[in-house]
Amino acid sequence: MACVFVSSRVLVDGKFVPASIFVSEYGKITDIKAGIVKPSASLIYYDHSDKTLLPGLIDSHVHLNEPGRTEWEGFETGTKAAASGGVTTVIDMPLNAIPPTTTVENLHAKLDAAASQAWVDVGFWGGVIPGNDKDLVPLVDTGVRGFKCFMIESGVDEFPAVETADITKAMDVLKEQPSVLMFHAEMLPPEGEAKVTDSAQPIAYSSFLCSRPDSYETTAIETIIDLARKCDKKDTLKLHIVHISSADTLPILEHAQNELGINLTAETCFHYLAFASENIPDRGTHYKCCPPIRTKANQDALWAALQAGILQTVVSDHSPCTPALKDLEVGDFFKSWGGVSGLGLGLSILWTEASKRGIGLEKVSEWTTRNTARHAGLLGRKGEIAIGHDADFVVFDPEKEFIVTEQKIHFKNKISPYKGLTLKGLVEKTYLRGNCVYTVEGGVVEKPVGKLILEKRIA
DSSP: OOOEEEEEEEETTEEEEEEEEETTTBBBEEEEESSSSOOOOSEEEOOTTTTTEEEEEEEEEEOOTTTTTTOOOOOOHHHHHHHHEEEEEEEESSSSSSSSSSSHHHHHHHHHHHOOOSEEEEEEOEEETTOOGGGGGHHHTTOOOOOESSSSSSSSSOOOOOOOOHHHHHHHHHSSSSSOOOEOOOOOOTTTOOOOTTTTTEEEEEEHHHHSOHHHHHHHHHHHHHHHTSTTTTTTTTEOOOOOOOOOGGHHHHHHHHSSSOOOOEEEEHHHOHHHHHHHHTOOOHHHHHOOOOOOOHHHHHHHHHHTSSSOOOOOOOOOOOOHHHHTOOOOOSOOOOOOOOOOOOHHHHHHHHHHOOOOOOHHHHHHHHHHHHHHHHHHBBBBBOTTSBEEEEEEEEEEEEEOGGGGSSSSSOOOOTOOOOOEHHHHHHEEEEEEEEETEEEEEOOOOOOBBBBBOOO
C-alpha cells in the first residue's frame, strides 16, 4: 500500500520543518505537505514526529571485496552494515575484489556475486589500470558510475598504478562521457626530493606518518591538474580526488576549482575528521590508512574546507581486511594492511564531531547525501527528500549517545578504531524505498530488498 511518513523535523530543501511525506506503493515520494497530517484508512501511517527524518545516506566510497576476497568483506555483511547506519546506497570500489572491475566481463562476475545479497542499493565504480582504456566506454554503457585509478602502488597486484600516459588516455576517452575520473592522489615526488622515513621504529605511528608525507598528495594533485589543463574538454571532464587527508592540498584544489576552470571535486573521510595523529597509539594498526591520518591542526583545516565548499563530500572509504592482515599482535605499521573499517557508523561519527564545532545537522546531511548523490550521478533519484525521489529515509535521534561495541558493528571483521568510542546521534530506523530495512531494536531485516544500480549514468 501507499504510505505516509510524518515528523516534526524533516529535512526538506536544506531546512528542518514539520512535514508529511507521501510515498507510493512503488517506493517513490509522490507529495510533501507542510505539517503533520492525521492518519487515514487508505494509507499506512508512520509516525516519527518526535525524531528527525533525514534522507538516506549515499556512501560513495566502499570496498565490498566480493568475489575473490570475501573473507575481508562481502555484499551481505557490507550492505547490512550500511543499512544499520542509515546508508541506503553504497557505490562499490573496483578493488579489492578479484577480479577487479576493469572490464565488462569482470563487472559481470561481481554482479553474479551480488545477486540477492543487497540489503541496500548498490552502484559500481570501474577501474583504470594500464592498458584498459578501450574497456572504459563499454563499462560506462553497462552502468558503472565512473572510474578510479591509483597513482601509487595500490596494495594489490591485480590493480596496478597508472602512469601519466595512462591518465591522459583515460581523460581523452572520458571527456565527453557521462562519467567521472577519480584518483587515489598519492605520488612519489620528483627525483631529488628526499623521502622522509623512520622505519627503524615500525611500531610507532610517527614512523608511518613520516613515510607518507603531504608532498605525496600535493605532487599527485598538481600532476592531475597539469594533465587536465592540457585536455581540450577540461570544462566537461569530471575529475574527483578521493580521500583527501592533507591540508596542504586545499589551496591547490581551490585554485583549480575557482581560477583554472577545471571541473574538480574532492572528498574526505570520517576518520580524517574524527582522529588525529597525536592520539594514535604505537602498535595501533587499526588506524592505518593511506593517505594517513594527520595532525589535529590538519584536521581543523579539513573541517574548514568542507564548510568553504573546497571539499564537497564525506565518505567512509570502508577498506576492511582480516585480523591477520592488520598485524594487531605485533603492530607493525609497515606490514599491516592500510584501511579503516567504519561502514554504518559514519552519520554518528560525523555528527559527534560536527556538533562540537557548532556545525548543523543540515550540513552533515548535505555532505553525505545530496553531494554524494551528485558525485555518483544519482541526484534526482537519491540524496534528498523531494517529490519523485526514492523514499530512502533515516530516523535519527541526534541527542542519543551510544558506545560502539561489537554488537553495534555489522561489517564482517570487527576491527575498527571506532570500537569503544561514545558517539552522539543514533540511527533508529532505516527505510529503503519506503521499506523498513533496519531498526535499532530488531536489527537488519531478514530478506534483502536492495537493487543493483546499472542504468547508464546521465550527463
